[in-house]
Amino acid sequence: xxxxxxxxxxxxxxxxxxxxxxxxxxxxxxxxxxxxxxxxxxxxxxxxxxxxxxxxxxxxxxxxxxxxxxxxxxxxxxxxxxxxxxxxxxxxxxxxxxxxxxxxxxxxxxxxxxxxxxxxxxxxxxxxxxxxxxxxxxxxxxxxxxxxxxxxxxxxxxxxxxxxxxxxxxxxxxxxxxxxxxxxxxxxxxxxxxxxxxxxxxxxxxxxxxxxxxxxxxxxxxxxxxxxxxxxxxxxxxxxxxxxxxxxxxxxx
Numbered sequence: 001x002x003x004x005x006x007x008x009x010x011x012x013x014x015x016x017x018x019x020x021x022x023x024x025x026x027x028x029x030x031x032x033x034x035x036x037x038x039x040x041x042x043x044x045x046x047x048x049x050x051x052x053x054x055x056x057x058x059x060x061x062x063x064x065x066x067x068x069x070x071x072x073x074x075x076x077x078x079x080x081x082x083x084x085x086x087x088x089x090x091x092x093x094x095x096x097x098x099x100x101x102x103x104x105x106x107x108x109x110x111x112x113x114x115x116x117x118x119x120x121x122x123x124x125x126x127x128x129x130x131x132x133x134x135x136x137x138x139x140x141x142x143x144x145x146x147x148x149x150x151x152x153x154x155x156x157x158x159x160x161x162x163x164x165x166x167x168x169x170x171x172x173x174x175x176x177x178x179x180x181x182x183x184x185x186x187x188x189x190x191x192x193x194x195x196x197x198x199x200x201x202x203x204x205x206x207x208x209x210x211x212x213x214x215x216x217x218x219x220x221x222x223x224x225x226x227x228x229x230x231x232x233x234x235x236x237x238x239x240x241x242x243x244x245x246x247x248x249x250x251x252x253x
Contacts, residue, residue, distance in 0.1 A: 078199060079199070079201075081196070082196070082198075082199055083192075083195055083196075083229075083230075083232075084211055084214045084215050084218075085192055085195070085198075085215050085218070085229040085230075085232070086192065086195055086196060086197075086198040086199060086200075087198070087199065087200060087201045087205075087206065087209075087211045088144060088146060088198070088200060088201075088206065088211060088212060088215065089144070089145045089146040089189065089198065089200035090142045090143065090144060090145065090162065090189070090190035090234070091114045091115070091142070091143050091145045091187060091188070091189060091190070092114070092115075092140070092141075092142065092143075092180040092184045092185065092186055092187060092188040092189075092190070092236060093112040093113060093114040093115075093121070093140070093141055093142070093143040093161075093186060093187075094112065094113050094138065094139065094140050094141070094186055095110050095111070095112050095136055095137060095138060095139045095141070096111050096112065096113050096120055096138075097110065097111040097120070097137075098110045098111070098133055098136040098137055099133070100128065100133070101124060101128075101152075101153060101155060103153050103154065104124075104152070104153040104155075105128065106126045106127075106128050106129060107124050107125065107126055107128060107152060107153060107155070108124065108125050108126075108127050108128055108131075108133075108136060109122065109123075109124050109155055110122070110123050110124070110125060110136065110161075112141075112143055112159075112161070113186055114143055114145060114186065114187055115185070115186040115187020115188075116187065121143065121145075121158045121159055122155070122156065122157065122158055123143065123157050123158060123159050123160060123161060124152040124153075124155045124157040125160065125161050127161075127163070127175065130173075130174075130175040131175075139177055140177075140179055140180055141161050141162065141177045141178065141179060141180070142161065142162040142177075142178050142179075142180060142190060142227075142234070142242060143159045143160070143161055143162070144159055144160045144161075144162060144212065145159050145200075146159075146200045146201065146202065146203050146206055147159050147160060147203055147206060147207070147212060148203040148204060148206065148207040149203070161177065162177075162178045162227070162252055162253075163175050163176060163177055163178060163252065163253060164176050164177075164178055164220075164221045164225075164227070164244040164247040164250045164251070164252045165247065165250055165251060165252075165253065166247050166250040174246075174247065176244045176245050176246065176247050177244070177245075178221075178227045178234070178242050178243065178244055178252060179242060179243065179244070179245070180236050180242050181236055181237070181240035181241065181242065183237075183240070184236040184237065184240065188236045188237070189236075190234050190235065190236055190242065191235055191236075192229060192232040192233065192234060192235070193232050193233040193235055193239075193241075194232050195232050215229060216251075216253070218230040219251065219252040219253070220249065220250060220251050220252055221243065221244050221247055221248055221249060221250050221252065222248065222249065223248050223249060224243070224248065225243045225244045225245070225246065225247060225248045226241045226242070226243045227241070227242045227243060227244070227252060
């Protein structure tokens with residue numbers, strides 16, 4: 001029995017030593033109970049890690065929400081403050097290919113480079129009575145780029161070119177392209193003097209809200225032939241204006 005008692009005492013001593021060692025590892029005072037998960041001791045680092053992960057998750061969600069808002073477009077407040085003309089997108093383009101529409105006497109079919117990754121746009125224009133194929137080829141112009149595609153005599157037209165017009169004394173109509181500044185790069189976006197930066201709507205929104213139709217009354221060249229909307233000049237870059245060659249105070253379509 002003496003040897004058994006001695007053995008039990010040795011076991012208790014070993015157990016006490018193990019408990020003391022564990023208390024030291026956990027940063028506990030002698031006799032202190034083990035803290036609940038997420039509070040002091042060795043779980044502190046885990047708690048900090050969880051808090052950091054939560055912060056990162058919130059930041060990611062915030063970023064995702066911001067990206068989603070950008071994808072959805074401008075807010076209702078931004079749109080309400082936009083003049084109608086700033087809801088349209090006018091791009092600098094150049095005609096790279098043109099041919100007569102086989103089934104429409106007044107239509108040309110054009111391929112117009114607008115600097116887009118998708119390649120040239122195909123657009124149909126009723127300009128055959130006013131320009132030869134040679135005059136059309138290589139012509140620099142402005143394209144209304146966010147109009148809904150239309151089927152014009154079985155030719156799908158993705159936008160329209162902007163022209164100025166006037167009626168001559170003999171009753172004939174003179175039509176001229178609204179041309180960008182000479183140094184304007186293909187694909188450049190038109191802005192408007194005195195107005196905020198354009199926030200173009202989608203093509204379906206332009207169609208639904210009749211944005212282009214609403215702008216028509218204000219579209220004309222001024223006394224210098226510069227393209228304007230309600231007096232605000234069309235420009236590319238810093239003060240470089242878009243204009244017709246000779247037509248002054250004429251409507252634009």
